[in-house]
Amino acid sequence: MTDGELIPKKSMLLAGTANRSLAEEISQCLGQPLCRLTIKRFSDGEIFVRIDENVRGRDVFIVQSTNPPGDNWLELLLLIDAARRASAARITAVIPYFGYARQDRKDQPRVAISAKVMANMVAKAGADRVLSIDFHQHQLQGFFDIPVDHLYASPVFIQHYRQLPLKDLVVVAPDVGSAKMARSFAQRLEASFAIIDKRRPSANIAEVVNVVGEVKDRDCLLADDMVDTAGTLCEAVHALKRLGAKKIYCCASHPLLSGPAVDRLAAAPLEELTVTNTIFTPETRRFEKLRILSVAPLLSRAIEYTHSNESISSLFD
Secondary structure, rough: HHHHHHHHOOOOEEEEEOHHHHHHHHHHOOOOOOOEEEEEEEEOOOEEEOOOOOOOOOOEEEOOOOOOOOOHHHHHHHHHHHHHHHHOOEEEEOOOOOOOOOOOOOOOOOOOOOHHHHOOOOOOOOOOEEEEOOOOOHHHHHHHHOOEEEEEEEEHHHHHHHHOOOOOOOEEEEEHHHHHHHHHHHOOOEEEEEEEEEEEEEEOOEEEEEEOOOOOOOOOOEEEEEEOHHHHHHHHHHHHHOOOOOOOOEEEEEEEOOOOHHHHHHHOOOOEEEEEEOOOOOOHHHHOOOEEEOOHHHHHHHHHHHHHOOOHHHHOO
């Protein structure tokens, strides 16, 4: 049987509890309701999952970000298993933020490669493919033994920054790992490019050593894939200010905003931090300079293209 014969006539959209608001936006964009689910806990905290509609022979899309706590991962895996056991024809795990991705190699003795473990679990649970946005490292796609559609939040950011009155813009990569992403931003925004040379004494601690590129008297855009404790980002902002940068904007696809991040960012000399809603940001983690853009239209188009066997890459042409 060919892949085309496996595709059912109707898709079903399921959502975990990690980012319900994003799933509801996707539902509105697609013009179809979310599938009815029961997700509750036993008295000891174990998660109970039940799909309350018939999904037999359907093309099932499960929307669930996997940021902490780890229960978000368990929810996703249980939803995949429930759909598989309910005879769904195809199951796509839509993971806007793929958690545990930072441990993607053995860079010191006796450490786990958590990204590979998570990729294995998604496939073993029964997912047929994965749809995600801005992996921490692109090579994570190779960790999966099932097809992966890797989307980029850059079109959402580019559209936003094209509407701002930026002058002599230079896009700055906060480290070597984000250089490719920042260079792509620079090309699309017709801006120049710079990169920060930093060293990391330990996890979540970074020190700026040098800035390669001209930033004096220019507007700067710092582009990264995630903002966690914001130590790296704020150190970069202060370094750019010391070198004479004018207005400094920052963007990151995934707003983890853990620990002292909010206080650091609120006090930093930046104009705006723009993020997406791949991770739900509660009101307690929001601040005046934070701007949240929606990836619901991007994900809904990707879901439509996947369901109809069209090319996902056309979203970025």
